[in-house]
Amino acid sequence: MSRTPTYAAELRAALSRAMRGVDERELARVTEVLVARYRSVKPASSPILASGVHVAAYAAYRMPATHAALSRVLEAVADRGVAPRSLLDLGGGTGAAAWAAAGAFPSLESLTVLDQVEAALALGRDLLADAPSPALANATFRRAVAGAWPDDQADLVTVSYVLSELDEHQQDALVRDAMRRGRVVVVAEPGTPDGYGRVIRVRTALLAAGWTLLGPCPHEAECPLLHSDWCHFAARVSRSAEHRRIKGAELSYEDEKFSWVAGAAPGVLDSQVTQATPGRIIRHPLKRKGLVEFQVCRTDGTAGREVVSKKAGERYRKARDAEWGDTLP
Template identity: 30%
Template sequence: MSDPTILLPSPSSDLVAGLVRLEQAIDRARPLRGKHRATLPREVATLSEMLTYERDSLPPDYMSRPAHLSAYLRWFLPWNIYRQGRLLAGLPLDLPAEPRLLDVGAGPLTFACALWLARPELRDRPLQILAVDRSEAALKAGRQVLTELAGGKLPWRIELQGRAAGGRMGPPCDLLVAANLLNELGGERASRRRRGPDQQGDERLLEAWQKQLAPDGRILLVERGVRTAAARLVRLRAAALEHDWQVVAPCPHGEACPLPGKRSGSWCHFACDTAGMPAWVERIGRSAQLPTERVSLSFLLLGRGETAAADPDVVRVVSDNFALDGGGRGRYGCTADGLVVLTGRGPVVSGELVRVKRPDRTTRDPRSGAMLLPLPVGGGGRRRR
């Protein structure tokens, strides 16, 4: 595993090589005829528009429709594997010797593909994954893609359930994964129509997920790094902390979130460049006129038990650097005392965990009101989880 102070480490050679092979794996699992390949950029652009701006009108079974599934596999699948792969490389999953995973809203097995490419030490484990999604076509295509990435023989046991999530979905699991799922849930759509949060719905969701877990099981939630998704994760985090869960990552504390994702101000998300993204994905992006320069995500890793006492000098970097009103550069950081602004040009990146030394005299950023803290000189002060 990579340096645990970095949330989104540089892509490994396994991840980069796997994304190159992904094009052929998808073509074998879901071949495209010439005329359909010619219209692929248009289908990708249309689906991107629907997922970004018209989600409430998107049919729940959209990935069961051939054109949408083909576009999803060739555009959204590689990007989601990339962002999840970079996250998984540095995340403390703490899986047992014979892990059992439940992937809710698995789609084309995005998480399983990312796990295979990002954590090669797990490939020889007798890992079992129960993948649940309302689109059986997406699940089957994903299993074919994953088998191709594994060289034609997949040592993991993959069980597919083509249905909506709910009720008992299998034996107790060690890790429940829900990636890019929250916007698909009926409760979230209703919440958007009400223009308000659904606290009881969040609690019911956590209760339902808890019933799927082994005693030491964990929950991993991964969403796009957009305001609405981050705000939902913040609400789920608050509900989890009230019901004896602890936030394993990314939060360095168990206090109220200083970046709740309300209508104004920043929100909790982490961004990185797209180094190592293969040329075939970038070609589709250019043809569909979609950006390929940056990726971002928001996530929560939850475990059972009380959150450990926070170290007040530990800061999670939650932004790229930006210009300060009084001159110089700064980055937002999250601490147990709330939002801070890290000043200076230290070599830190979004998502990094750093240790700072608090000055004797407190000064504040006039724009945000956050405390100003100098970054360690020379990039020192990194702290292991």
């Protein structure tokens, strides 16, 4: 996987500026409420970001983690040769996907974030005051409601950490909306069994419509973990001092678990997209003296153990640097 600039430090600095003057005790209180809500698997009956302080708390505690996960996802999509000029983020809130996409795709010229909560969009705009790229600085944040999205079209459409707020009928409708508007669609969800289940539902819809999977799967057969486990990955997130105080945390980092799927519409990017990966690393590698052991999802639709020994030379050296979520060297 490529290691492009993710703008994580710039985003943390922007969030720190945006939180100045906001009561930290109130942020911590609301954060507890939001954490409990996001751990629930029930669809939301009303907007989760119900006030300005809810939006500020969400941005402070969730945006760095969402950004870290999406940066890894979009880097993997970029590694397949995808180079979008336009991004449309459905339900994008404060803009974590836009920040991640700007880091992953130097080709981007326009970014549009749609969401129903005006306070979230306003904060998203404020965070761009010192945006690290021209495309990000000129991103558009517009109010729109699911089911009544504008008829915008984009090379890349993202739907991240949104499906858990919807019932299955609404989820399916949102995915269809994304597929009608995008040449490539990326969906990311929390790396839980429930999040994985929603991603599998999206994967099934993409394949049924004749789309080509871009990741993380190296095949289009049934997921080999479907009946025994769940496919998810992790991104390391650095916590700022404010982040630690708001969450009542001590460690200077956390690991954000996520599940994802990406697909390209029929006939799209055929000349640009590279061949499928030789396999996807689906657990933390075990590194021992003279060998690296992986759990891998393979191109033949199976999953299991792969070992790269020191005798493999250059492949072994690459294996020592490989991480959970990367392609198999």
